[in-house]
Amino acid sequence: MKLILLNKPFDVMCQFSAHPDRPTLAAYLPIPNIYPAGxxxxxxxxxxxxxxxxxxxNLISHPDHKLPKTYLVQVEGIPENTxxxxxSQPLNxxxxxxxPCKVVRIQEPEWLWERNPPIRQRANIPTSWLCMVLSEGKNxxxxxxxxxxxxxxxxxVRTSIAGYALEDFPLMPGDWMEVDPAHLLK
Known part of the structure; x- marks a missing residue:
């Protein structure tokens, strides 16, 4: 049984089959018969x-298992506590x-790589960073x-799933590694 961690780059389709306009996971993972869990x-x-x-x-991706997923989110503007x-509350x-989810405002993570291409910048609109932890992940x-x-x-940027975190496995975009799935199977 294999479990692979991949740091998916921006603008890459999360599939192995060919896409007419964008690269896919096949460009990064030369391993046959593996599939994304989410x-x-x-x-x-x-x-x-x-x-x-x-x-x-199924254990990783099915919503019934409620595995936490952590996202770093750069937003336009500066959200207030309200x-x-x-x-963080149920939102229609x-x-x-x-x-419900956990949401906190954070400083821009120092360890985070530069995105290519960079995000749009507007001189008169500030940006800020949030850390959001969800137990669901709809489209x-x-x-x-x-x-x-x-x-x-x-x-x-999704930084962790069920205890596997990019901060613990410093993978740059496009890098991957195989890990032991034992802690998920307990």
């Missing part, structure tokens, strides 16, 4: 777990209501949440 949008970057085991893939409270996004959920409270996401 996805990251092309415009998001960071940690993706991949495995060759269906049971492990905005952070709105983000129209087609679903989010589960574009973090981006939709921050936009719903008035702070569009500029950059989104």
């Amino acid at each position: 996805r990251l949008d092309a415009d998001s970057e960071g940690l993706v777990l991949l495995t060759d085991n269906g049971k492990l893939q 905005d952070l409270d709105k983000l 996004l129209g087609d679903f209501i989010t589960k 574009r959920q973090v981006r939709r949440m921050t936009a719903a409270v008035g702070f569009p996401t500029l950059r989104l």
Whole structure:
């Protein structure tokens, strides 16, 4: 049973099959018969777990298991504490209501790599960073949440899933490594 950690670069599709316009995981992982356990949008970057085991893939990605996922989120503007409270409580996004999550304002992480291409900068609009920990991960959920409270996401980096964190495994974008899945199987 394999468990692979990959730091997915920006603008890479989280799939192995060919895409007409963008690179895919196949450009980074020369390992046959592995599949992502969950996805990251092309415009998001960071940690993706991949495995060759269906049971492990389900354990990691199925919402019933509620494995925590941590995201560093650069937003346009500077949210107040009341905005952070709105983000952390169930939030109605129209087609679903989010589960409560943890949200804190942080300083820009010093260890975080530069994004290529860089995010857009506006001289008269400041940006700030949030750390969000969710136990669910619906399509574009973090981006939709921050936009719903008035702070569009500029950059989104998933840094940990279920105890596996990029801070502990310093992988640059495109780098990967195999790890022991034992702590997930307890």
